[in-house]
Amino acid sequence: MPAESIPTRALVSRCCLLVVGLIGTTVVLSGVGHCVVHSHAITTFDRHVTNWVIGHRSPMLNTMMKALTWIGSWVAAAVTGGVVLVLTLTKRLANAALLVLAIAWAGEVSMVNIVKYTVDRPRPPRVLWLVNVHGASFPSGHAANATLVCTAATVVVFLVCRRRWIRTTTVVVSGVAIVTVGFSRVELGVHWTTDVLAGSLATLMWLAAVAGLIARSVPLVVPRSAGDRSGSERATD
Numbered sequence: 001m002p003a004e005s006i007p008t009r010a011l012v013s014r015c016c017l018l019v020v021g022l023i024g025t026t027v028v029l030s031g032v033g034h035c036v037v038h039s040h041a042i043t044t045f046d047r048h049v050t051n052w053v054i055g056h057r058s059p060m061l062n063t064m065m066k067a068l069t070w071i072g073s074w075v076a077a078a079v080t081g082g083v084v085l086v087l088t089l090t091k092r093l094a095n096a097a098l099l100v101l102a103i104a105w106a107g108e109v110s111m112v113n114i115v116k117y118t119v120d121r122p123r124p125p126r127v128l129w130l131v132n133v134h135g136a137s138f139p140s141g142h143a144a145n146a147t148l149v150c151t152a153a154t155v156v157v158f159l160v161c162r163r164r165w166i167r168t169t170t171v172v173v174s175g176v177a178i179v180t181v182g183f184s185r186v187e188l189g190v191h192w193t194t195d196v197l198a199g200s201l202a203t204l205m206w207l208a209a210v211a212g213l214i215a216r217s218v219p220l221v222v223p224r225s226a227g228d229r230s231g232s233e234r235a236t237d
Contacts, residue, residue: 014213018103021209026111029202033119033138036194046192050124053186062130065184069131072142072181076149077105084156092160096218101152104210108148108203112141115202121195128189140191143199146181150174151207159221 036042070076084101087093121138123129135141157170178200185191 011218018107018209018213021213022107022111022206025202025206025209026114029111029139029198030115030118032198033115033121036138036198037119037121042194043192046194049193050128050186050189053183054128054189057187061187065187066131068177068180069142069184069188071149071177072140072144072146072185074145077145080149080152081105084152087156087160091222093156094219094222097156097159097220100210100214100218100220103214104152104207105148107206107210108144109141111202111206112139112144112199115139116141121192124189124192130188131190133190137191138195139199139202140182140185140195141199142185143178143182143191143196144203146178147200147203148207150177151204 081098081101084093084098088095088098116136116138119138120136123133123137151174154170154174158167161167182196182200185196186193
């Protein structure tokens with residue numbers, strides 16, 4: 001059934017399922033967090049990784065990580081939202097694209113903050129911090145935000161550009177960016193490794209639910225004329 005013809009009732013049902021999915025993901029992530037906090041083996045692993053990474057710090061690496069960690073900040077999320085807004089205003093993307101992004105972002109932020117509060121895992125010792133942070137450690141909000149921002153950027157590129165090399169480059173750069181932000185949180189001394197892994201993996205699960213239940217059910221791009229489509233096909237070649 002085409003996305004445009006999906007009945008309102010069906011769309012509401014999918015939204016309800018999405019809410020259930022968000023609650024379920026939050027509960028599971030909270031449970032995982034409690035297991036991590038009370039597992040001697042996992043906490044020992046986290047300490048070993050942190051000690052190794054911090055033992056290999058350098059002034060240049062510190063500077064790079066302080067800069068690149070902003071990919072996972074609210075600033076990057078706001079910039080991504082701004083780009084999607086411009087693309088909707090210029091009719092490159094449908095209004096639904098902005099709504100889907102808002103739903104994805106709201107769910108991710110809610111999930112991360114609720115789990116931070118319920119798990120309340122202490123961060124690494126303050127003496128290790130190279131940047132100021134606040135709140136609990138598990139999961140990493142920066143890792144979650146970076147995953148959301150990079151995934152959204154990749155989807156937008158796939159929607160508005162048909163050139164294969166640009167799509168491939170975007171996927172590679174996005175993957176490297178997510179890993180880099182995760183590493184930066186450990187290198188800067190403000191998160192444990194499992195915080196980072198949990199933030200990224202839980203966000204990917206949430207985004208997969210958004211894609212399966214909502215994004216594929218509504219038109220994300222504005223239909224083009226036959227002339228525009230033929231031009232795009234020539235550009236792909």
